[in-house]
Amino acid sequence: MSIILIVDDLKDNLISLEVTLKQLPDKFEILKAMNGADALKITGDRLPDVILLDINMPEMDGYQVCSAIRKNINLPYIPIIFLTAHDVDIDSKIKGYDTGADDFIAKPVNNNELFARLRSVLRIKKLHDDLQRERDLLEVTVDERTRELQIMNEELKNMNAALTAVQDDMTNLLVQKETLLAEIHHRVKNNMQVIVSLLQLQSRSISDENVRIPLKECENRIRSMALVHEKLYKSLDFSKINFDEYVTGLIDILYTSYGKSSSEIIIISKIKNIELNVEKAVPCGLIITELVTNIFKHAFPDSRKGEVMIDFHRDPEEKYSLNIKDNGVGFSDVIDAANTSSLGLNLVCALTKQLNGTIQFNSGEGAAVGIVFNS
Secondary structure, eight states, rough: EEEEEEEEEHHHHHHHHHHHHHTSSSSSEEEEEESSSHHHHHHHHOOOOOEEEEESSSSHHHHHEEEEEEETTTTTOOOOOEETTTTHHHHHHHHHHHHHOEEESSSSOOHHHHHHHHHHHHHHHHHHHHHHHHHHHHHHHHHHHHHHHHHHHHHHHHHHHHHHHHHHHHHHHHHHHHHHHHHHHHHOOOOOOOHHHHHHHHHTOOOHHHHHHHHHHHHHHHHHHHHHHHHHHHSSSSOOEEHHHHHHHHHHHHHHHHHHHHEEEEEEEEEEEEEEEHHHHHHHHHHHHHHHHIIIIIIIIITEEEEEEEEEEEEETTTEEEEEEESSSSOOSSTTTOOOOOHHHHHHHHHHHHHHHHHHEESSSSSEEEEEEOO
């Protein structure tokens, strides 16, 4: 049931309006006030749905009462209909609207007109109240969501701080690991150099050439392995080495070791964009060392000049292919990879097996060895 507050300083008018309202189709709870102060108090206490407000009242007129209601932020929206005389001028109406009135109705009141105006302002109030409830609900939802977001934001900050700490720890561990790997490769290379030096000292005390040659070959094998660790030590990436640069350094070592030069035996290296990890670089380096050593010793007798081709590439099937060929005298016999008596070739076959690869020996215009293994 809607509550209607009637405000008029004349008791007869109050009674007349009350009677009129009771004759209307809808039922209303009727409150009455005879002055502005009482009207404001009742409004604050009961929150009427509509106020029928007389303009001309002593002490506090209708304009002042309407203005006071509209300025009170603690009150909800309450439609106010001014009760006026028939001769109210347009300026008075404008003043009423400016102070917050919703409508005007002239006295004496026509029942049908009053009922129509009441239904109109009550519909407006219902829409306004519904909108206010939605707004209040939205504000509550926004506040709750804001609190949730603040909590989530705080959790994200904590997670970010934790992740940053973990990242810092991982960075420190990575630096420590890289430092440790660098030190390991450096020490391995130095230890191998010590072994080479010991072999050299031992070789100098041996006059038998048949003993000195195997010692020299051992030195070169160790040098080839030490060179891998030296390249890794100097590399920014400890997981792999540039194999072209490695082979260039290895060839220089072999030239020096056997007193050869590129003017006698030209070694052409066709290796591009090949990077190997230590597990593949060491056996590949040893294979090249053994085969080039064999070429230096046997392919070009009587100081003949010659050419050696080292071709290392990766095919579209992701297989590595290492081919070493010379234009020397070739193999003296057909090579059986499974039953060769040569220590060097036995080592080459064993290293190929370590790579899970296959090997082929060919002899025609010189000797050729081809090795294929998975990348």
